[in-house]
Amino acid sequence: MTREAFAFTRSFAPTGPDVLVVDRHYLLCASSGALRLEAEGQRWLLPPARAALLRAGCPVTVSIPQPARTASVLFDVDFVPPPPRDLTVLDLDPLARALLAECSGWPESDDPLPPYPRTMFAALAAVAWRLAERPSPVVAPAGRSAEVRAALALTEERLGEQVRLEDVARAVGLVPRSLARRFEGEVGMTWRAVLRRMRVLRAVELLAADDAPVTTVAHRVGYGSLSAFNAAFRELTGSTPSDYRATFGR
Missing domain, CATH: 1.10.10.60 (Homeodomain-like)
Known part of the structure; x- marks a missing residue:
């Protein structure tokens, strides 16, 4: 059994464009640098302190024009509801940032989540899904x-x-x-x-x-x-x- 959700951080050199498709719902948060994302005929910019919410199974084209560092959270499709759109860039509020930091200590594992981190991941999803109802304006047509x-x-x-x-x-x-x-x-x-x-x-x-x-x-x-x-x-x-x-x- 894989975890209902897990988190990780990663650094990237400039690269792309590459097509990203994941089998989980994906909350991708930029810590430094900026990423370019394209889906559904729109091009989004993901600067620091913002996050992209990606629906499982939906292709997103990703370009990294400068060195970047990200914090990511992946949610099992049976653990949370699907995001409202294939791709949404959202502004993180203080609560979302605190929950993201709290969830960062639980990486991918075959062990089920203990009750406390499971609650934290569920709370992060609830907050992120709510913030996705008001997308960031940093978007341009493709x-x-x-x-x-x-x-x-x-x-x-x-x-x-x-x-x-x-x-x-x-x-x-x-x-x-x-x-x-x-x-x-x-x-x-x-x-x-x-x-x-x-x-x-x-x-x-x-x-x-x-x-x-x-x-x-x-x-x-x-x-x-x-x-x-x-x-x-x-x-x-x-x-x-x-x-x-x-x-x-x-």
């Missing part, structure tokens, strides 16, 4: 068609430049008006809104990578104005870049 996915990749490559829709459209073989319609039809956002979101998500990765000044991060993601960068960052995350970095706990 696109369906080859043209939109290529446009997204090209836009991401040029985040630090003065990238234009006309140049991206030309590179993927479409006129700007057609590409603009594709974006609104496939991802429900304008290309300009996607660019703005991608820049904020890249900024979150940079904030997680080191202690570079916020002004430097703003310039690296294409903002010449710190006030414009702060406004875009607050619009998506609800906080300033400095306050968001402070939640990483390092």
